[in-house]
Amino acid sequence: MPVDAKPETLDVVVVGAGFSGLYLLHWLRKDGFAVHVIEAGDDVGGTWYWNRYPGARCDIMSLDYSMSFDPQLQQEWHWPERYSAQPDILVYARHIAERFDLRRDISFGVKVTAATFDEGSDRWTVEGDDGRRWNARHVIMATGCLSVPRIPDVPGLEDFRGDWYHTGDWPHEGVDFTGKKVAVIGTGSSGIQSIPVIAQQAAELTVFQRTPNFSVPAWNGPMDPAFEAEHKAHYDELREVTRWSAGGYLVEDNNDPARHLPREEIEAELERRWQQGGFSLLGAYGDIMTDLEINAIVVDFVHGKIREKVKDPAVAELLCPKDHPFGTKRLCVDTGYYETYNRDNVSLVDIRKAPIETITPTGIRTAQAEHDFDVIVFATGFDAMTGAILNVDFKGRQGASLREKWAHGPRSYLGLMVSGFPNLFTVTGPQSPSVLANVITAIEQHVEWICDCINHMRDRQLSHIEARKDAEDKWVDHVIALGDATLYPQANSWYMGANIPGKPRVFMPYVGGCGTYRKVCDQVAAENYRGFELAS
Ligand code: NAP
Numbered sequence: 001m002p003v004d005a006k007p008e009t010l011d012v013v014v015v016g017a018g019f020s021g022l023y024l025l026h027w028l029r030k031d032g033f034a035v036h037v038i039e040a041g042d043d044v045g046g047t048w049y050w051n052r053y054p055g056a057r058c059d060i061m062s063l064d065y066s067m068s069f070d071p072q073l074q075q076e077w078h079w080p081e082r083y084s085a086q087p088d089i090l091v092y093a094r095h096i097a098e099r100f101d102l103r104r105d106i107s108f109g110v111k112v113t114a115a116t117f118d119e120g121s122d123r124w125t126v127e128g129d130d131g132r133r134w135n136a137r138h139v140i141m142a143t144g145c146l147s148v149p150r151i152p153d154v155p156g157l158e159d160f161r162g163d164w165y166h167t168g169d170w171p172h173e174g175v176d177f178t179g180k181k182v183a184v185i186g187t188g189s190s191g192i193q194s195i196p197v198i199a200q201q202a203a204e205l206t207v208f209q210r211t212p213n214f215s216v217p218a219w220n221g222p223m224d225p226a227f228e229a230e231h232k233a234h235y236d237e238l239r240e241v242t243r244w245s246a247g248g249y250l251v252e253d254n255n256d257p258a259r260h261l262p263r264e265e266i267e268a269e270l271e272r273r274w275q276q277g278g279f280s281l282l283g284a285y286g287d288i289m290t291d292l293e294i295n296a297i298v299v300d301f302v303h304g305k306i307r308e309k310v311k312d313p314a315v316a317e318l319l320c321p322k323d324h325p326f327g328t329k330r331l332c333v334d335t336g337y338y339e340t341y342n343r344d345n346v347s348l349v350d351i352r353k354a355p356i357e358t359i360t361p362t363g364i365r366t367a368q369a370e371h372d373f374d375v376i377v378f379a380t381g382f383d384a385m386t387g388a389i390l391n392v393d394f395k396g397r398q399g400a401s402l403r404e405k406w407a408h409g410p411r412s413y414l415g416l417m418v419s420g421f422p423n424l425f426t427v428t429g430p431q432s433p434s435v436l437a438n439v440i441t442a443i444e445q446h447v448e449w450i451c452d453c454i455n456h457m458r459d460r461q462l463s464h465i466e467a468r469k470d471a472e473d474k475w476v477d478h479v480i481a482l483g484d485a486t487l488y489p490q491a492n493s494w495y496m497g498a499n500i501p502g503k504p505r506v507f508m509p510y511v512g513g514c515g516t517y518r519k520v521c522d523q524v525a526a527e528n529y530r531g532f533e534l535a536s
Helices: 019-030 071-076 086-099 189-201 225-233 235-243 263-276 278-283 292-309 313-319 439-459 469-484 514-526
Strands: 008-015 035-039 106-108 112-118 123-128 133-141 163-166 181-185 204-209 215-217 332-334 346-350 356-360 363-366 370-372 375-378 393-395 424-426 464-467 532-535
Touching: 008 019, 008 123, 019 035, 019 086, 019 439, 035 133, 071 235, 181 189, 181 363, 189 204, 189 332, 215 278, 225 235, 235 439, 235 514, 263 278, 263 292, 292 313, 313 346, 424 439, 439 514, 464 469
Parallel strands: 008 035, 008 133, 035 106, 112 393, 133 424, 163 375, 181 204, 181 375, 204 346, 215 332
Antiparallel strands: 112 123, 123 133, 356 363, 363 370, 464 532
């Protein structure tokens, strides 16, 4: 379509067809809005469309890590495993698209490049990289928090003669590692999930680790039919519990401090929770994330587990995280990660000691040695939380640029809207619980709040909603103060923007918990959208 052709006129443009975008489309269309979703990929699924690396699976029990909005869907859907693998989650996303007939309102294979607000009409013009344009009252960014993969700036990659991949942009046809010499760079969740699976196939696997991470076992397995039946018999009540919980998932949370308990008692509780697996360990005591001495007990406990599992003591020491408190980087959940280092075909390189200097045509050269590889896997993470939003060149009121506004870190009111950018919503945006929660719970809460708000505006014939600057400033200060009261800022994590050289170092998620946050959002709406300007 020529660029000067008239843009399509809509009520709402949604960017992204992951779970957020699908649910937004379903809800808004049902309410009679003209809505269109623009998706960069060729299919629905978002994170689960792109992250197809071997071993990719959810870290929260599937009965919990799933949409709750349709009682019939949640009763009918069967998850084959406790923590479902990426292909099963993608099948689920596709099923939602079919079941609710969503595809006809989605444009696939189009990237949104720019969006400009017109104050005269209170409408956005959205531009796609295929030259198409859409004119809409509202724009909703449903682009996910971990959707812009990041390849580090290592020289020489263009000359590498083998194959290379990023876990977050994995080839759809899969990768056969049989007989290959493989390098994995990065030991975050994606590395920790993929390394055990790649090790089983590759001839040799070398892991390049800069910072070791804490990982707890998933104890994944096939879905137990009795457990599934029992869960489904109480699904609605259980969903309600998750909605008002801190993490947005079912876990045995204990808010009591461990400070005055005997160490043996604390360790026994940690052991019990280790046997439960997943994020249970984080919820053992209320002061794990605020009291460095209590946190150190958990650190020692996990170090003990690593030393038990890894036979070579030198390798075990390298795998023990010592530079950040437990839980201050996203906790990893694994299946056989540490045990993988007992295999004869797996070796670990400490690139903190001997940094990668260059990628050569045949492999990787560190400060200490040269290694030859057929394949390099980058498990090096994402431009988290702000990357996908800032990939769009937003121009708000008076031509203000969002990239300029966020140059020193993201600023939003409730992680939902940004002052100066009316009628623009962000699902699971920075300064909301998003990445610290079961993201599906966080998505549903945001989508429902946003849709209620858009309905509220239509009912009152309002054309403009904007976060007030004072409300935004207060919220950002509150989010930072909550973060500062915890140990989170002590880690160089992507929560802090620390994984990207030059990115502002600001703690981005709201750490006050899903339930508390939900209450705040509900109160704001009930008080006629306190902190927002609404106008016709
Ligand atoms: P990540 O946690 O950011 O880990 C990236 C890894 O790459 C880190 O070990 C990092 O080391 C390393 N790295 C980055 N730049 C490097 C460089 N220049 N040289 C050497 N090493 C470098 O990324 P991720 O593993 O993709 O996970 C991101 C997030 O996605 C997770 O925290 C989680 O929230 C989500 N995720 C979830 C699941 C799930 O739920 N199942 C699965 C995968 C991912 P440093 O630590 O030293 O920076």
